[in-house]
Amino acid sequence: MRHQVGVKYTVLAALLAAVFGSTALQAQDKAGVPAQKKAASAPAGEQFFPVLSYRTGAYAPNGVPFANGYVDYLKLVNARDGGINGIKITFEECETGYATDRGVECYERLKGKSPTGATLFHPLSTGITFALTDKSFTDKIPIITPGYGRADSMDGTVFAWNFPLGGTYWTSSDMLVQHIGKKEGGLDKLKGKKIALVYHDSPYGKEPIPLLQERQKMHGFELLLLPVTHPGVEQKATWLQIRQQRPDYVLLWGWGVMNSTSIKEAVATGYPREKMYGVWWSGAEPDVTPAGEGAKGYNALTFLAPAGQGAVHKDILKFVHAKGEAAGNKEGFGEVLYNRGMTNAMMSVEAVKRAQIRYGKKPLKGEEVRWGLENLAIDAAAIKRLGFEGFMAPISTSCVDHEGGSAAQIHTWDGSKWVVEPGMLQPDMSIIKPMIRASAEKYAAEKKIVKRDCAKETS
């Protein structure tokens, strides 16, 4: 009996050791450095970047490459440049699992981690962004949401701390409608056409609906709204409706496994992939490769950034990968989401650099970094100098405009890689701006926010 108990505890101990051992190994492998060496205490004299990521759960296939790109770029700045103008970067990852409650928990844990607090937050989730927006007014830490979050948050007079740099769901859906109109021979040709929106039934998926309804009124097309519940692996009913309604185009607003499932269901119901257009979160390699040959011809928007490798990738290979410091292996390196994570990190670093001009070369508080974000000017020359040529359009923000301009391209999956269509798409801001203003003012009234007078604020 005693022997049996002994065996049992030995097996238990071995199992636990294996679990903790492999977890520790994985943490080391992904972050490149052992977890305890990261910003556990975030010493004074360093700029602290919290990293909200999801490496496990339903959305991990998309969350992992993004996080790898983000973290690798931060490491590159330390290894190649010695930090941001000599100020070393520290960072700490926190697993949100794409869940709003865990995202808020991560935010609370990391916001005061260093003497100057968190530099800024990239929630990488529209749900978490909605939850953090209210907190940002008291915590005074910028929330960066390139290509996601609240569309109306580009209005800096109301959303003082939100920065949807480079695009929102209103600009993206507008660009897609324009592109479809162009394919049909003009926006007036959309009259009587059917456009279906297959969307993730969440704040993220619902965000483009107001803009699409506005465009529907203008051009007279029929808009079919087809929600897909989280996580989006069960879409048979949705695609049966598409088969019944036979829309001329399908816009896909999915994330994670929902995207590949949509493409697979399109194959199963015989809907042509050439008529499908995904938002930029539905146009990466993990979205198409599971569908195999069936994904050929599928289109999506791309911005910040398309797939490929440029000068910055060479630097990451030299200064990060070669030293065994990379956040992940080379699988996914140079793919859409890796590049987007990297570009997001670059814009954050550039914002700190910009803010250092005003506040000095020292670790900066979130409130100071906001100034950098509101005066961000990444022009073509800067993009080239930073090694990002071909990966993004110029961005120029202000106190009023927290988006800084939006431009995107269409890329099409050819069965093995994304092929970018020439020609940059631009949203029609004459339609979007009044909507932004109305929505932001409604938000300000509801939350009793006093609007900023940007003219009076010193630049």
Next chain:
Amino acid sequence: MNKNTPFIAVCVALLVGLVLPLATGASAPGFYVEVLLGGLMAGVLYSLVALGFALIFKASGVFNFAQGAMVLFAALAVARLAERMPLWAAILVGIVIMTLLAWFIERLVLRPLVNQDPIALFMATLGVTFFLDGFGQTVWGSDIYKIELGMTKEPVLVLQNLFQGGILVNGEDFVAAIVAAALVGGLALFFQYTPTGRALRAVADDHQAAQSIGIPLNRMWVIVWAVAGVVALVAGVIWGSKLGVQFSLSQVALKALPVVILGGFTSVTGAIVGGLIIGVGEKMAEVFLGPVLVKAFDLAGGGIENWFAYVLALVFLLVRPQGLFGEKHIDRV
């Protein structure tokens, strides 16, 4: 009022709801048949997972919340092993892994809890769920992995003479449904007609009585968990080939919960019929009921497929607590 009246009323209401889209002309017959078929195909796959729940509950009285996690774990194992060896070999190794897992669970989790309250055993399976979800991803990775069964993905149109535009049938769905149906049938026969199956049923009826007549309880538990593991593997491979193997599989498997509530926790037949009812019910609701509700009550909209399955199960729970084919539980006072 007859005590079965509420149950009969619910059944009649569901049948009326089922034929209403066709009777009112809201749907073309061809499309209606497509939705019905889609529901039945999904239902067979739900049955497959529900079978795992029912097997373990039948044999040990444990509600194994970890069945969904076992589906994910098995599918991840097969998908990653298939990258290094032929698929058939990966499936065989997967069966060995699931049997070992069953042995570990019996040895480390269940045996120390023999004769404890069912809630303690249930909580233990919750722990196993979280362990398997995390451990599976740690060992096998959290990307989307493919399992290629070599089935055609292209749909085919059938019965074009009978229905305008024909009926679109997906070959992959069809083969998956046949495999699932064969497995369900095989397990039903195993339980009904083999000595081990009978012993398992005896254990399910009364642990102590079964032990007293010489049935080795621990061995039976290992067997049933191993069988449930193999069922999880089959479900994982089929689901995985359809959806890709990744974390969401464990959540899809939770769809089997309303199936066992509706069909009855102890019934293999209940798992089958319940799966079909849930599959058809949720697809019909999403396609036909959802848009009507949004229009009639000016709702914000949203998919109703996910929660409708649970509503259906709750309605049955109200009028028939033991489920359609479950054993009625009577306590002597």
